Amino acid sequence: MTIQTTRLSDPAVRAFVAAVNAHDREAFQELLAPDATMADDGDDRDLDQWIDREIFSSNGHMEVENESNGGRALIARYRNDTWGEMRTRWDFTVDEEGRIARFETGQA
Known part of the structure; x- marks a missing residue:
């Protein structure tokens, strides 16, 4: 079962998922804090x-399957042309302005 993007709890995370799925790089970049960081599988x-x-x-x-931590932690089926589809976890840190300061992802 998936959660519709429009029903995700955290506004910044909801916008992140929407920008990814729309392939909207400009909207995605606007969501990030100026000094945003990220990690993949712990690196x-x-x-x-x-x-x-x-x-x-x-x-x-x-495709989000589950959310926790007020919508700032997701379990999602993620797919791309390089790796195909895999079950992934996503953890977001949102700053005081509602922008994503950090996200961490990896296989779930």
């Missing part, structure tokens, strides 16, 4: 390179 990665490779140049798509 910090270069944010711009990672989002280009794993989301935008490879048609990334998220």
Whole structure:
């Protein structure tokens, strides 16, 4: 069972998922705090390179199965043209302005 993007609890996370699924790089970038960081499977990665490779140049798509921590922790089926589909976890840190300061992802 999936959760409709419009029903996700946290506004920043909801906008993140919507931007990924719409392949809207501009909207995605606007969601991020200026000094945002991210990690994949526990390793910090270069944010711009990672989002280009794993989301935008490879048609990334998220189908959220579960949310917790007020909507800032997700379990999602994530797929892209590079890796196919896998079950992933996503944890978000949202700053005081409602922008994503950090996200961490990896296999669930």
